Amino acid sequence: MLISVYVPFAVTAVLAVLAPRLAHVLPPRRAAWALACAALVAAIGWAGALALLAFTGVAQIPEIAQEGRWSVAALRAEDPVYLVVAAGSALVLAVGAVSLGMAAVGQARHFVRARRECARLSEETELVVVDDDAPLAFALPGPTGRIVVSRGMLRCLGEREREALLAHERAHLHGRHHLFQCLWRLTAALNPLLRPLAVAGGFVLERWADEEAAQRVGDRRIVAHAVGRAALASAGASLPAALAATGGEVPQRVRALLAPPLPRRSLPLVAGGLLLAACCVSLANAASDSDRMVDSAQCAAHTTTARAPSAGDRPHAPEFCRRYDSRWEVQDRRP
Template sequence: MLISVYVPFVVTAVLTLLAPRLARRLTPRPAAWALACAALVTAVGWTGSLTLLAFTGIAQIPQVAAEGHWSASALRAEDPVYLVVAAVSALVLAASVVSVGVATFRQVRHVVRARRECAALPGDVELAVLDDDAPLAFALPGGPGRIVVSRGMLCCLGDDERAALLAHERAHLRGRHHLFLSLWRLTSALNPLLRPLAHTGAFVLERWADEEAAARVGDRAAVARAVGRAALAAAGASRPALAATGGEVPQRVRALLAPPPARRASPFLAGALLLTVCCASLANAASDSDRMVDSAIRAQCAALSATTTAPPADDHRHGPGFCCGPHHRGEFGEHRS
C-alpha cells in the first residue's frame, strides 16, 4: 500500500501540469468533458489517499489499536506510516472537507440567487433586454435559463454580431456549462492542485460556446468580431461566469480566425490511461489496507487467546502440566472416586 497510496498524488500533479496546455489545443467540447472527468477522478483519488494515510498511521497508535481491537505492532510491521505523515494527512483532509463544505454553500447560494434573478427578469421569453447603457451580455442558468443583454451591448454590435453573441449565450445554456463550472469549483476547493484545471475549464467552455456559435451562424469571422467588440465594450466591467466577454479574449479570437481544431484521440487516450492508473492504485491501496487491518485483528486475537489459555506463572498446585479443561477435570474426578 505504501507505494500505491501515493499514485493518485502523482497523477494529479501530472494532469495539473499537462492538461491545461493540451486542453487549449483540442476540440473544446470533448476537452471540457475530459477536464471534468479528470477533476472528479483525481479529487476522489486525493481524498481516498489522504484518508488511507491518515487512518493507517493513526491506527498504529496503541490506544487507537486497543479501541479497534487490533495489534498495533502487527500493523506497523506490515506497512509503517510515520505518525507525522498521518497527522499531516489528517489535517489536510480536514481542511479539504471544510473547504468543499464552504464552496458547496456558496454554490447553492449562487444557484438560488440565479433562479431569483431569472424570475425577476421582465417577460417570459428566453431573451431579456435590460434598459441599461452598460454593455452586458451573459447567460443566467435557471429553470429555464435566460439570456440577458443590455441595450448598451446591442448598440455596440452589428446585426450579424448580435446573432453571434446570442448564439454564444444559447450554447452556454444548451450545454449546461454552469454544471461544469460548479464541478470544477467544488473539486478545486477539495484539492487545491486542481485550480489550474478549473481555470482552463472556464476558458474551454467559452471556446465551446464560440465554436457552437460559429457553427450556428456559419461565419467564424462574425463570431470573432462579436467576441472582440463585446470584450472591448465591457472592458473594466464585472464579468459574469457565463459571458461572451470571459476568458482570454485574444486567444479566443485567434482560434476563431483559424480553421476549426482537429479532433485528436491520443491526448484523451493518455488521460484515460492516467485516470485508470489512479483508480486502480486507489483500489489496490484500499484492498491492502483492509487486508492489513484483518491481519492485525487476527494477530490481536491470537495474542489474547494465548494469554487466556496459558497457565499462570506462579500456579504450581498441580505441577507444570496443570490444565483446567474438562478432560482433566474428569480424570481428577475418577481418581477421587
C-alpha cells in the first residue's frame, strides 16, 4: 500500500502536464473522448487514494477501532503511513467533496437556465435569429437545443461563412459537447490538478466543431475565415454560459484549420491507456492491502481477547493466530 496508493497522484500530475499536448496531436474527436476518460479515471483514482490514506488515520481512533473490533496497536504496526499524512488526506478529500458538490449545483443551474432560455424562444426551429446589432452566436443545449445568432453577427459574415458558423454550432449540439464540458468541470472541482486538462478539453471541443463544420462546408479556409471574423466581431461582447464559435484559443484554431487534418495516431492513446490502467491496478492493489491490514488488526484483537475454552465447550473466538502474508492468519480448531 505504501507505494501503490501514491500512484494515482503521480498519474494525475502526468496527465496535467501532457493533456495540453494531447489536445494538439490527436484528431479533436478522439482527443475529446481520451481526455474525458482520463479525467474520469484520474478523479476516481485521486479520491480513492485519498480515502485509503484518510482511513488509516480514522481507523486508529479508539472509538472507531472498538466498533470495527480491531486492534489499534496492530493497525499502527501494520500501517507505515504517518498520521499527519492521513489527516491531510482527509482534509483534502473533504474540501474536494465540498467543491464537487458546489460545482454540481452550478452545472445543474446552468442546464436549467439553458432549458428556460430555449423555452422562451418563440421560434420552434433549431435556428433562432435575434434582432440584435451585437454580434452573437452560440448553442443552447437541452432536449430541443437551439442555435442562437444575432443579425449583427450575420451582417459580419459572407454567405459561405454563415454556413460554416451554423455548422460549427450545430456540431456542438449534435455532439453533446456540453456533457463533456460538465464532466471536465466536475472532475477539476474535485481535483484541482485536473484544471489544465479541463482547459485543454474546452479547446478540443471547439476544434471538434471546427472540423465538423469543415467537412460540412467542404472548405477548411472558409471555416477559418468564419471563426476569425466572428471572433474579431464579438471581441469584448458578453456571451452566456454556452458553447460558441468564438470560444477557445482562436489563433490556434485558425492555424489548425489552415493546416491539413491531423492523422490518426494510436501511440498516444495506447500510452494513455496504459497510464490509466496503472492507476486502476495500483488503486485496487492499495485497497486489497488495506483490507488485509484490517483483517490482521481484527485477528490481533481476537487473539488478545480470546479465552481458553473449557472442556466440551466450543470456542467462541479463534484459538490461535499464526503469521500469514507477512502477518496473521486466523484458524479455528474444532475438538
